[in-house]
Amino acid sequence: MTTTSRAYGGVPIEQRRARRRAALLDAALEIIGTSGFAKLTVSGLCTKAKLSERYYYESFTDLDSVFSELFDRIVDEIGQAVVTAFMTAGPDIRAKTRAAIAAAIDVIADDPRKARIATVEAQLNPALLMRRAEVMRSFAGIMLAVCAEEVGADVVENAGEHAEFAATHLLGGLWETTNSWLAGTLPISRQTLIDRSTDQFLLTASHLIGSPLD
Structure with missing residues (x-):
């Protein structure tokens, strides 16, 4: 042995x-x-x-590597929660989209430590700048793959770069809006945040494919 x-x-x-x-x-x-x-x-x-x-x-080699792995662990938790929520939600696209957004928000909102790390400390750490960009691209890719399954790969493919831009834009907007909500500068309830975010995702997706999803 x-x-x-x-x-x-x-x-x-x-x-x-x-x-x-x-x-x-x-x-x-x-x-x-x-x-x-x-x-x-x-x-x-x-x-x-x-x-x-x-x-x-x-x-670990240094404290930055500790922080980077911790950030990845939180991101992985968010990703798993989102995929699980989407796959187990009701059959209609609104229910699936809302469940996925709620799952992402819940992971960090339910633990103030994760919220601080993901929304404050990560933005202050230069070592995580590249990693945050990679995570955003990864989530955008997952979002496009899920969308392709729902409406058809050809529809997403026809949207081309506009689909990738929209996915990145929506995720960035959700990230920043959630940051503002957590910081108390966006005085709305968690449910309102989730509902309005769901509306934005579906409106943008409907515009891209040329037909309503709701």
Whole structure:
């Protein structure tokens, strides 16, 4: 048996490493989400995670890499929630669209720490600028793929660059509108935010394909 697969107490080393990595990310979520990235230190992170510093260096090269992976974990959670909500919602496109938007908003709105990381701290961290752009392109691609399944790939293909622009524009608008709502500068209820966002998505999609979706 190789060293990498050796078990301790019945738990394989890979699983123990994954648990330690998850513990460090959980600790980073608490520190960055409550006090900001500027307050994140290696010693503070390890103390919060109840791990020695050697385990930090086992998983990460620097604090930016911790933040980047934490951001990715939140983004993955949003993506999974959106896809699940869309696939399990009612059969009509409005119900599906509303469920997907609500799922995305709920992930960050229900945990102030995730909201701060995704909407405030991520914008202040230069290391995440490129990653945020990649995430937006990825979500736009998912949105176009879902739309193609609903209305037909040929319809989306005919829309060409306009479809990609619309997807990016809508997602960016949802991101910024949600930021304003979380900051309290957009004084509407969560349900109103979701309903109005749903309207905007469907109106734009209807315009692109030349027929109403609602």
